[in-house]
Amino acid sequence: MAPKVNIIIYSLYHHIYTLAKSVEEGLKEAGVDAKILQVAETLPEEVVKAKMHAPDRPDVPIATIADLEEADGVIFGLPTRFGQLPSQFKAFLDSTGGLWAKGALAGKFAGVFFSTGSQHGGQETTAMTTVTYFAHHGMIYVPLGFANPHLFDNSEVIGGSAWGAGTVAGGDGSRQVSDKEKEIGKTQGTNFGNVVKTYVAGKSA
Numbered sequence: 755m756a757p758k759v760n761i762i763i764y765s766l767y768h769h770i771y772t773l774a775k776s777v778e779e780g781l782k783e784a785g786v787d788a789k790i791l792q793v794a795e796t797l798p799e800e801v802v803k804a805k806m807h808a809p810d811r812p813d814v815p816i817a818t819i820a821d822l823e824e825a826d827g828v829i830f831g832l833p834t835r836f837g838q839l840p841s842q843f844k845a846f847l848d849s850t851g852g853l854w855a856k857g858a859l860a861g862k863f864a865g866v867f868f869s870t871g872s873q874h875g876g877q878e879t880t881a882m883t884t885v886t887y888f889a890h891h892g893m894i895y896v897p898l899g900f901a902n903p904h905l906f907d908n909s910e911v912i913g914g915s916a917w918g919a920g921t922v923a924g925g926d927g928s929r930q931v932s933d934k935e936k937e938i939g940k941t942q943g944t945n946f947g948n949v950v951k952t953y954v955a956g957k958s959a
């Protein structure tokens with residue numbers, strides 16, 4: 755059976771969702787079984803629609819903690835909130851105490867990708883502050899490094915860093931995920947998939 759990697763996202767304006775599809779493409783290219791899920795919304799519907807002008811939610815299932823437990827690796831897609839992960843994600847991760855108590859996620863792989871409104875809005879702090887969750891669960895964080903040459907390109911705005919793929923949505927969300935950012939996302943998926951695949955094959959050898 756192919757190793758399993760779940761991509762768990764929150765995406766109000768679909769930038770993270772778009773990037774998730776590139777990460778998924780890379781994972782599948784590496785030969786792992788991958789799917790996209792999203793954490794539950796915690797804001798009232800009228801706030802999300804009337805005040806935040808969000809489109810319909812991505813058409814993917816709601817993640818449960820079973821989706822963490824069943825996977826060999828999990829990649830989290832995070833739109834920045836004040837330089838950190840959104841509260842919807844915190845609510846999801848804060849519901850994993852039972853898994854922590856039995857060490858259910860220890861030894862599984864974890865990665866992150868992210869989105870900010872501005873170039874300097876906290877891409878790296880968003881990734882960095884997520885690593886405490888991985889440490890407490892005993893998960894193995896897999897950074898992207900500078901695995902894709904676009905990460906050296908300073909000729910245009912390109913999200914992402916050694917921590918993972920990223921996109922810059924613009925203050926009003928009008929900037930779309932660029933082709934280069936999608937390619938970085940795909941590289942992250944492929945590299946992460948290869949790490950998970952190698953580990954799972956070694957364990958069952």
Ligand SMILES: Cc1cc2nc3c(=O)[nH]c(=O)nc-3n(C[C@H](O)[C@H](O)[C@H](O)COP(=O)(O)O)c2cc1C
Binds near residue numbers: 834
């Ligand atoms: C409450 C709130 C806080 C935010 N904080 C930041 C921030 O600290 N830095 C930043 O660059 N963008 C910030 N943003 C913009 C979001 O990160 C941006 O809308 C998101 O990355 C777009 O991803 P999505 O389309 O997947 O929802 C914030 C947005 C909201 C609603």
